[in-house]
Amino acid sequence: MLEMFHYDFIIRALVAGLAIGVVCPALGVFLVLRRYSFMADTLAHISLAGVALGLWLGAASAFLPLLTLLVALLGALVVDRLRVRQKLSPEALLALVMSGGLALAVIFFGLARGSALDITSYLFGSLLTVGPGELRLILAVAGGVLVLLTLFYKEFYFICFDEESARVAGLPVDRLNLLFMFMVALTVAASLRVVGTLLVGALMVIPVLSALLVAGSFRQVVLISVGLGMLATLLGLTASYQGGLAAGGCIVLTALFFFGTIAGAKTLLSLGRRFHRRPSGQ
Numbered sequence: 001m002l003e004m005f006h007y008d009f010i011i012r013a014l015v016a017g018l019a020i021g022v023v024c025p026a027l028g029v030f031l032v033l034r035r036y037s038f039m040a041d042t043l044a045h046i047s048l049a050g051v052a053l054g055l056w057l058g059a060a061s062a063f064l065p066l067l068t069l070l071v072a073l074l075g076a077l078v079v080d081r082l083r084v085r086q087k088l089s090p091e092a093l094l095a096l097v098m099s100g101g102l103a104l105a106v107i108f109f110g111l112a113r114g115s116a117l118d119i120t121s122y123l124f125g126s127l128l129t130v131g132p133g134e135l136r137l138i139l140a141v142a143g144g145v146l147v148l149l150t151l152f153y154k155e156f157y158f159i160c161f162d163e164e165s166a167r168v169a170g171l172p173v174d175r176l177n178l179l180f181m182f183m184v185a186l187t188v189a190a191s192l193r194v195v196g197t198l199l200v201g202a203l204m205v206i207p208v209l210s211a212l213l214v215a216g217s218f219r220q221v222v223l224i225s226v227g228l229g230m231l232a233t234l235l236g237l238t239a240s241y242q243g244g245l246a247a248g249g250c251i252v253l254t255a256l257f258f259f260g261t262i263a264g265a266k267t268l269l270s271l272g273r274r275f276h277r278r279p280s281g282q
Contacts, residue, residue, distance in 0.1 A: 012135045013194065013247070014237055019142040020191045020203070021233030021251075025211075025225035026149055027184055028204030030160050032212075035090055039079070039181075040188050040201035042094045046075030046101035047189040048197045051122050052108030065137050069189045075101060076185035080178045125196035125248030134193055141190040145183045156180060157218065194233075196248035203229060206255040210262050228258050 024040075031039050050071025054064045079097050082088070088096070109119065121129045130138075149156070155176055158166045167173050191200045211224035236251030243250075 009130070010237075010241060012132065013130045014234070016130050016135050016138045017194050017233040017237050017247070017251070018230055019138055020187075020194050021229040021231075022226050023142045023145050023149075023187050024191060024195075024200070024203045025207040025229035026146065026222060027180075027187055028208045029211075029218075029222050029225055030156055030180065031184065032205055032208045033160050036094070037205050038091070038094045038098070038201065039184060040204045042079065042098040042101065043072055043075055043185045043188040044192070044197045044200045045098050045105065047072040047185075047192055048122060049075075049101045049104040049108060050189070051192070052105045052112065056108045056112040065134055065190075068192065069137075069141075069186060072185040072189035073182055076181040077178070080181045083177075084174060120246075121196075122192050123196050123198050124246040125192075125194050125199065125251070126246070129193050138190045138194070141186045145187055148179065148183055152176065152179070194247060195251060196246070199248040199252045202252045203232070203255065206252065206259055207232065210255070210259040213259075213262050213266055228255065232258060 028037075028040070031037055047068050050068040051064065053071060054067040075097065079093070082093055082097070083090075120126070155166070155171055158169070158171065159173055159176060163173055188200050191203070195203050207225040207228040208221065210228055211221045215221040215224050232255040233251050236254040237247055239245065239254070240247040240250040
């Protein structure tokens, strides 16, 4: 297994994957607790429309990730404006925008039929497609998002649990919400090569759900989520290389395995406690 680390593309993919494995669950904690779990999927479909747009316009491969980031930011702005101005449920709003993003992606891909771009690498993730430039972009996005998350951790925490009280306390809630949307959009767009459009949302949500089963505080939820995200990414990328499988699928299946193991262990412990609490005569 160690021979895989002799290849530069594996090292790049591993570093990029670990960066994504940290930042995705860290943001996912706030998304899950605010019941915006499908936000990542929505922005992923919008980002895919950015890839398709760049393909149609004939953008050079070096500029395609930047165009994808730009489209993702515009999509986040649209989601935030609709959320503020329209009285729609979060599920309905995200479904609306996701449908629009997917429709645009289908149309632009149809207009760009002559391109040789491997679309599946954006749908499911690919080890082979993370180049040096993309690695630098992923690290820059992950580093910037983590810095912002650290700086505004208390504010995001306050808004996450009681947005109205945060407004009363004088926090610029609307601007902070928009900033958070931009952070999620950048992370999602940067993650497409590693995890893929169809699975990046799962990497943001599944480690958080696993952590919620065992954590006793918000800080523990964040730390456990990040730890599980990194471990799932490391093991998933290893399995992807060894089996020649899609990286995104391996990462998400590993995260699901952790969730199933934790949930199963917790259920067994609960049943064991109930058994020992039964009166001896029963």
